[in-house]
Amino acid sequence: MNTALRDSTPVVTMRGVSKAYRLGEVQVPALHAADLDVSGGEMVALTGPSGSGKSTLLHIAGLIDTADTGNYELAGTATTQLNEVRRTQLRRNAIGFVFQSFNLVPVMTVSENVEYPLFLDGVSRREARERVAAMLTRVGLADRARHRPDELSGGQRQRVAIARALVKQPRLLIADEPTANLDSHTADEVIAVIRALCHEAGTACLIATHDDRLTAHCDRVLALRDGVLQ
């Protein structure tokens, strides 16, 4: 396993993070006192049955949801007390997302989808184009730059989503079942791309998955059961 670019500085540091949802009058615990450290360049897989708390942990780590209790530091920034504006900025600057259903913007071309995070970041058009071109070459889609997402296969779309998530070289990649909608051959390609890019950029990866082939490529595999990190 190539860990040459692993950075021992923790990108994700969670301590005692808990989350419960209210269903009517009932409080349903989703995550209980989770402690988690993920270093730069490290790929960590979260496994567990549906409802075990994988997605809740990813959402909190991705700053799209908040913990009820506990502390979470992202790349040295304490996130617990941040307001929505700062959380949005932090997501924009430091986090990339890969979703199970790709979630590409259908009215944008492949290159525009990949360029979008750089556009949000205020990167100049010229630099953005260069970085997008380089990223599309890395994921093998340079010749598809002007295509729309609906003109691509599932595997190609997921590679575009990965390129979009990593083009800004985020500190953390959140991937929720990135291979669930792909055939085995395509899934292997996607896994290889994620692994290579994250290791090169020193990006910490937190991946929720049921896919054994994916967990086999991760540096650590953490199991969640009933909201408890094993």
Place this chain on the structure above:
Amino acid sequence: MTTSLIRWVRFALRNTLRNRRRSLATVTLTALGSAAILVGGGFALFTYESLQQAAARDTGHLIVATRDFFDREEDTPMQFGIEHFDRLRDTLLTHREVRYVLPRLHFSGLISNGDKSVVMIGSGVDPQAEFSVRGPFLQLKAGKLLNEDSAKGPDVLIGAELAKSLKAEPGSALTLLGSTTAGALNAVDVKVRGVVSSGVPDIDKRLVLTSLATAQGLLATDKVSSVGVYLADMEQTATMRAKLAPQLAPVTMRSWEEEAVFYKAVRGLYDRIFGGLGLVIGLIVVGVVAGAMAMAIVERTREIGTLRAMGTSPWQLVRAFAIEGAALGAAGGLLGALVAGGVTVALMFAGLQMPPPPGRSVGYPLFITFSPELALITLAAVSVLAMISAAVVAHIAVKKPIVEALGHV
């Protein structure tokens, strides 16, 4: 900043093409609303212009008279008349903007055919120039108009209803009975030269037009009641009033609009009617665009969640939807303006007639005035309304928690 905005605009425009059928329906309804405003407003504008012309041609763009003539009732005929009309005319005609200076002597009394006498309301006028300024607003029904020899006859023109009442026709002999400025009764035998119609039956029942000299002879005066000043361009009314007023003191001057009671009443009524229509249509546009945007936003809930997760601020998303709404509104407004322009042109060739308005005996051609200013205002209004309604709907939607939005099916 500009580049960034252009990209948001491009993004918004592409989004309008996602569901083309819905966008087309939104644009069509907005266009119909805009066209309704422009056609209705255009009809009102045409009516205003026609009434302006009628009022200004009747009185002159500027009306010169003594202050008391405007403000008080006379105790005896011509008590507040103007003397030395010729001097006044010469002064006014030194300005090249002034095309005609026409005297008016208003009088009342009886008109008789020997067997029957009825009340008349008469005017002594310049027998030649008067009828060239009246244009289509005084129709000759029979006989001829007055001319330079009308004072010799002396001749009169009478209203169509009055002619019917007196069983008079061109060539008939009638007698004008009036009171002189000294209060004595006086009579002048006249010959009917023509029968005219003002389009208002109540006026035509009493209308008598004769030469200024005849009217002055009846009233035994050399004064005139007022003087109508006709300008080369109606738009110069306010400017010329300011310019001429100091030269004419102590006589005063009013604009045609101040004296145009009917015009002001109609304008007030139409402003309220078409203002209300515009308000209702504006609300419809808001509803249509808000509905379309609400559907678009529900369909794109997951995408909104994705963009928010990636760090797009709620403000950026609201702005994108607002631009999208504004684009739909602007497209509808433009299409509406084109439709209204088409209707304007079609009416020019269709030759449709409107029925006579209440109190009038003749209809008028159905035209509408296409106003570029009104079209621009309408375009801006529907665009802004559409933008605001889209922004309001989007503002509510982007508040949805990101996790919930991402889980939307």
